[in-house]
Amino acid sequence: MIPRSTVTNRMTDEELVAAFVSGSGEAFTLLVGKYKNPLLNYVCRMLGDYEGALDVVQDTFVRLHGKADTYRPVAKFSTWIYTIASNLARTELRRRKWGLSGSRRDGEGRMLVEVVADPGESPEQTAGRSMAVEKIEAAVKALPPAFREAVVLFYLEDKGYEEICEILGVRMGTLKSRLSRARLLLERALRPVMEHDETD
Amino acid sequence: MKQTDGGDHRLRRLFSMLPRAEAPADFEERLARKLAGGTRRGVFHSLNLRRYAVPGLALLLVGALTTVMYFTRFNTTQEIGVPSGDTLTPPPVDSRPEGAVPKDASRALPAPVDDESLPEAQDRRSDEVTRPPADARSEPSALERMKMGKTAPGRPMMIESIVPNSAVPVDSLAPEDTVAVDSVLSVPDSVSTEPDALPDTVRIRKPY
Numbered sequence: 001m002i003p004r005s006t007v008t009n010r011m012t013d014e015e016l017v018a019a020f021v022s023g024s025g026e027a028f029t030l031l032v033g034k035y036k037n038p039l040l041n042y043v044c045r046m047l048g049d050y051e052g053a054l055d056v057v058q059d060t061f062v063r064l065h066g067k068a069d070t071y072r073p074v075a076k077f078s079t080w081i082y083t084i085a086s087n088l089a090r091t092e093l094r095r096r097k098w099g100l101s102g103s104r105r106d107g108e109g110r111m112l113v114e115v116v117a118d119p120g121e122s123p124e125q126t127a128g129r130s131m132a133v134e135k136i137e138a139a140v141k142a143l144p145p146a147f148r149e150a151v152v153l154f155y156l157e158d159k160g161y162e163e164i165c166e167i168l169g170v171r172m173g174t175l176k177s178r179l180s181r182a183r184l185l186l187e188r189a190l191r192p193v194m195e196h197d198e199t200d
Numbered sequence: 201m202k203q204t205d206g207g208d209h210r211l212r213r214l215f216s217m218l219p220r221a222e223a224p225a226d227f228e229e230r231l232a233r234k235l236a237g238g239t240r241r242g243v244f245h246s247l248n249l250r251r252y253a254v255p256g257l258a259l260l261l262v263g264a265l266t267t268v269m270y271f272t273r274f275n276t277t278q279e280i281g282v283p284s285g286d287t288l289t290p291p292p293v294d295s296r297p298e299g300a301v302p303k304d305a306s307r308a309l310p311a312p313v314d315d316e317s318l319p320e321a322q323d324r325r326s327d328e329v330t331r332p333p334a335d336a337r338s339e340p341s342a343l344e345r346m347k348m349g350k351t352a353p354g355r356p357m358m359i360e361s362i363v364p365n366s367a368v369p370v371d372s373l374a375p376e377d378t379v380a381v382d383s384v385l386s387v388p389d390s391v392s393t394e395p396d397a398l399p400d401t402v403r404i405r406k407p408y
Contacts, residue, residue: 032228041221050221057223058231065235098254129217136214155208155215186211194210 013077021069028068032061035078038157039085045152046089048141056092060085075166082159082167086149093145132193139189147182154179 007019007026013034019027039060044053063084071080140148149168153159159167165175187194224230 029228032231036223036227037221040223044221053221054223054227054230058227058234061231062234095251098251132214133217133219136218155212156218183208183211190211190214193214 014073017068017071017073017077021071028065031064031077035081036061039081042082042152042157043085043089045140045156046086046145046149047092052092053089056085056088059088063088076163079163079166082153082157082163083169086167089149090145135193136190139186142189143182143185147178147185150175150178151182151186 007016007024007030009030011019011027011030013031016027016031020031036057039057040053043056043060044050047053047056060081064081071077140151143151150164153164153167154161161172161175165172168175170178
């Protein structure tokens, strides 16, 4: 058992979970602080609206709070918590499909964050970047959910193939196939943006 | 190590333009409220019944529609007391002597005017004289066809009641005359299947 006073930022996730299970609320707070933004980013891309994603991420931490004792360190903690978030996001998407969710439907909610102008950037460049971001967001949102989650984890969350397979519960071949097909769809949808990006 | 290729590189570059989502400042407070509220969630919430709302409502709707259809379409009771919904039970064979007038028919329907001077009565008498005997008829009458279910294809019919002296003589009903009715829902007890016991006329109607 880890004494509460020894909980620090330098501990690994698995150690923090163990500390939380042994009664350290501080360890839970550290885990929340470490994972809230990456999870929010992932779920936000999955659902397409910010408020719904906030709910799902909070539910993820509620699950962590209630089920932390079931965590076995056979897999990385990040894989485990991403799996929880992924399952909750899928459930939320399914609810929205059947109109059972209290949250706003896909596309109605506020999207992520505004594009912030870089200090050395002209207003035209900022506007162009904003339009490109909108197109990328729309292209990701138009992907089928199975492709979208793979793309977000691979390109945005920078996860490896093995970890994504564990999070999504699919085989390597399935994941590669999904990524390949998603890439084709994205390249088709984002061709003008890519060409514009290459000319810059 | 992650595998990448040329397409990956371009996509990664594009995706790097996307802004990252950031949790609001009160995220921890809201989470704490949710955690506190989570302990108050009862059995009803944990059952998560909302997922069954749509199929449950659909089943209820189908059940209600079926019930309404049953009562409006089949559950009409005829004047002679035979529930018209029973289309499966064959009608009992009438044991009355041939040509006997059904009791129920005279009770259920207005009494025929027995005035021999009326032109209709004279017409009826002439019909009776000219009608060939039952065994001499080569084709079954319209009523027999109805009772055998051999009406016009796809358009079975309902015999509402027997009306002596009514407007349509049975023998004058051609097959094409019976096309416009809907279904044979029942044949009253009082109607015999014997050709000679057939009433002169029937009144037929569309059930709806």
